[in-house]
Amino acid sequence: MTTPPQTFQQKVYALAKQIPKGKVATYGQLAKMAGSPGASRAVGMCMKNNPDAKTIPCHRVVSSTGALTGYAFGGTSVKKEKLIKEGVAFSGDKANLTLSQWQSN
């Protein structure tokens, strides 16, 4: 594959859209699913670019430890509240991955 059909961004967006409500996925997880394990940073850029927050639930994407990282629509505070409303288990300021991490399988 010398010329990828779509940019990594497009792949990440497609995956983010597949995240079910009440669940959260880590950047590394999406990166791996996108076809490039380790590209967690690149995934972050895609979320920041987030062209459509309505179709791309970027707020369901958290760091590997469950800590909420940036949010281009109000900050991590809003992001946290959103996840709680969706039914995601929370441990203080971090999401409880053990109970709410998304499993594409």
Added chain:
DNA sequence: AAACTGACTTCTC
């Protein structure tokens, strides 16, 4: 084409 940046991850202390 090269260098820099960034919503990350992992290792070690």
Added chain:
DNA sequence: GGAGAAGCCAGTT
């Protein structure tokens, strides 16, 4: 578990 440093990937300038 927390703080600091190094490494990786894709995109942007």
